[in-house]
């Protein structure tokens with residue numbers, strides 16, 4: 025039997041793993057944490073909603089068959105010419121490799137940004153943001169420095185906008201808990217002239233209306249060009265002081281992908297064919313945010329969770345067919361389901377299969393998509409165990 029190794033337990037790697045497990049295909053999954061977390065909804069606990077435990081699941085809870093092996097290790101190098109992966113604790117040989125190592129922040133070379141901003145990209149970073157914001161409120165009680173009451177979120181893509189929606193609900197609670205009468209500014213700075221560029225103009229306007237009414241300051245056409253400790257500099261020359269600066273300005277591939285020598289696009293994503301094979305390496309499948317997969321229009325698909333999940337499932341089917349019956353690989357066809365953005369815990373905006381939705385229905389659809397993911401991953405058992413996600 026061929027040795028199958030999956031690197032990374034994000035959306036792509038985890039869905040690939042559970043689908044191989046369903047087909048009784050032996051594999052080894054390697055991940056640096058012992059748990060899988062739900063990246064696209066981390067704005068909820070980061071912004072004060074629910075318990076952190078509701079946003080991750082132990083990998084061994086999901087992989088419970090004797091044909092599945094999980095190894096908690098950090099990969100440091102991929103050597104595709106030697107069919108070998110190097111981790112902090114040794115070397116692992118493979119016949120077939122699935123690279124699903126996710127993304128890294130894109131800083132666009134902006135001076136001081138990496139050093140002076142927080143990120144929302146992992147369970148730990150979500151905890152850091154929540155604690156940091158609460159700490160600023162406590163500090164304000166002591167020193168009355170107004171910078172503690174200013175939160176800057178850089179970028180108005182899904183991550184930035186959904187986080188602002190959460191903060192707009194949590195901050196009033198925090199102010200009340202700590203008896204702060206002064207306003208806390210939530211300032212979103214976006215370089216482009218619009219927010220949520222993946223939605224059409226009418227939906228963007230609806231999202232803007234909702235968030236503005238909730239007190240979020242949405243400042244578009246404001247490019248961040250430099251970040252100093254506690255201060256953001258804009259292209260206009262204006263400086264915005266804030267004790268909390270969160271960067272949600274974009275992602276690139278995990279740097280291990282380019283370091284492995286795969287042919288990559290400018291965002292460090294390995295160029296792959298319709299079977300996800302990396303150029304020149306038929307036994308290496310690159311999935312999710314680490315892959316540059318072209319759509320029918322010749323442009324790379326943007327890195328989304330739904331693409332990662334569909335790639336993971338398709339890859340598992342292809343690998344099973346290849347290993348068990350030497351079936352030719354089937355080309356991948358992406359089924360775009362739509363995009364939904366939550367704007368706090370009650371309302372949202374987006375489109376589903378081409379139909380526009382907003383307000384409470386959009387939020388309910390978003391909640392349904394969260395439930396569907398949990399079900400696909402771990403059936404009713406996981407859905408029941410993570411029901412805390414749906415409490416507010």
Ligand code: NAD
Pocket residue numbers: 064065132134178179180181182183184213214215216220221246247248249272273274275326327328329330364365
């Ligand atoms: P993004 O690339 O989608 O958006 C980043 C935004 O930051 C852009 O609008 C960009 O114009 C802006 N920006 C870049 N440089 C800037 C600067 N110097 N100053 C001010 N603004 C600047 O990034 P994201 O929101 O982090 O999302 C990353 C990926 O993850 C996307 O593909 C997204 O679809 C996906 N995601 C999905 C979900 C979901 O499914 N609900 C949630 C979060 C993220």
